[in-house]
Amino acid sequence: MGPLPRTVELFYDVLSPYSWLGFEILCRYKNVWNIQLQLRPSLIAGIMKDSGSLTAMRFLTAVNMEHPEMLEKASRELWMRVWSRDEDITDPQSILAAAEKAGMSTQQARGLLEKTSAPQVKNKLKETTEAACKYGAFGLPVTVAHVDGQTHMLFGSDRMELLAHLLGEKWMGPVPPGVGAKL
């Protein structure tokens, strides 16, 4: 058996366009590099004291708690709305539309949307955002790589080549060959 995969956490908020860039690059590399990518829905508002994506990020937190296998697609569909088609992500209907586009049934999506206002979900988002802050975050995206007993916090979507260097992996640009990138 080869060496254990290294844990790479990505703290992100769909309100942040650079978070989307970092997210897509890491999603492309997660099966190329020997890493375990852990997505961490966070609130950039909590880090920067701003506003705008509370419901969306609570929704993604609920998804992460109940259906983590849907988190990547659901996150992507929210970015597609706000940062590709200039569509709303604050209205419950908007979140449902994104969830369905991600492949959830209406029932599953509604169920998760209800959980969005549950204390456990609100707290979990708060905790994740605080975890990012404890790592020293002042914005998003923040990538935290756990390598050889050390922890490295990298800010921005433009630190992925450096991440490769820290992991001892090969950087093949933001769109590595052989990995479907079409969005």
Place this chain on the structure above:
Amino acid sequence: MGPLPRTVELFYDVLSPYSWLGFEILCRYKNVWNIQLQLRPSLIAGIMKDSGNKPPALLPRKAQYLTNDVKLLRQHIQVPLQFPKDFFSVILEKGSLTAMRFLTAVNMEHPEMLEKASRELWMRVWSRDEDITDPQSILAAAEKAGMSTQQARGLLEKTSAPQVKNKLKETTEAACKYGAFGLPVTVAHVDGQTHMLFGSDRMELLAHLLGEKWMGPVPPGVGAKL
């Protein structure tokens, strides 16, 4: 004859560690890519003032991040960056006015010496934690760069000449006109378009815009030893 080289301007200040990283990467690629690299000594203090931006180190978490980022990038980009002990004094109190005026004079009279002179000033302030505000410090850097004492003294005198002061001002304003809010700023002129890229971490994107190959911050075959 092949296609004409594309002009790539680098606006930088020796007070800025990320400027040093961008500078070294571009110096490595200037003979690999079909570009003409134009070094533009500028004043980061002037850019901050004009844009209303603040040095990132003033935000405590950014200051902490900077110290870690510089440690990692030092290895990755192979530039011997070292945080000065009294960082805030160096950046906020002492500054780089004389140093950048000196480099402006070098650029006006002996542009072939600009790369080495810039590098030696960075080596002082951002590698060996040495002063760059005193005339003696500037002379030491100039001599290390290969200038004779006479040549260095001559250029140091010109540092307070109106033409040199104005030239630094103009270069800094040019960066601002390109939209700079910090340094380093790389401006690529490609196919009739102008692209302003901020930061030392936009070089892969620059390669993409130039249609050139990115081979990492230390391209093979190009001496990187500093």
